[in-house]
Amino acid sequence: MTCCFLLSSAECYVKITLMHDGRPMKKTKTSSQSNEISPCFNESFTFDVPVHQLEKVYFTLSVLHHDKEGKRHLVGRSYIGLNFDPEAREQYEEMVQSPRKQITCWHRLQS
Template structure:
């Protein structure tokens, strides 16, 4: 957050974990000067179907700042490592329906 207490330059860092080991990472473009960003970006990861139940995907929403350390605004984890039940059930639905997009709303948690 900047001095005014507002987040204005967010981006999302996506980490893919197999168990507790990070196996891939990517990030979106920074959306400048907005408190209501839309990240209409896709990432493709090549994961064998049989490993999907052991995969977790972490989304970190981060406020980009050139002068100070970038600050994590919130976090979402989908998969078995999710601290919230909705993150586990959403991932289970994704695993049960391969190659089908499953869209749901989630609240961010603290990092």
């Protein structure tokens, strides 16, 4: 999965959380990008989900940045899953249909 966002932050990263029925199951994060106006996180992540659970899971992508004092701030979130906007649903369905293929998509952040 490739995530690209437009923001101005000293140091930022994306936290990816696998959610099941509204509860976090697994999480990981990208490497940090420093002093990038439009950072791209071209990293791959694998989550093993049983086929019978695919309709109940979704992903939360949280973009965070650290300020000069080291405090973490949420820039915004995006969701990927069956019960979200058409682009999020389409990307999720494509990821499920092609589990070994890299899927790239732009998403708007929700604040």
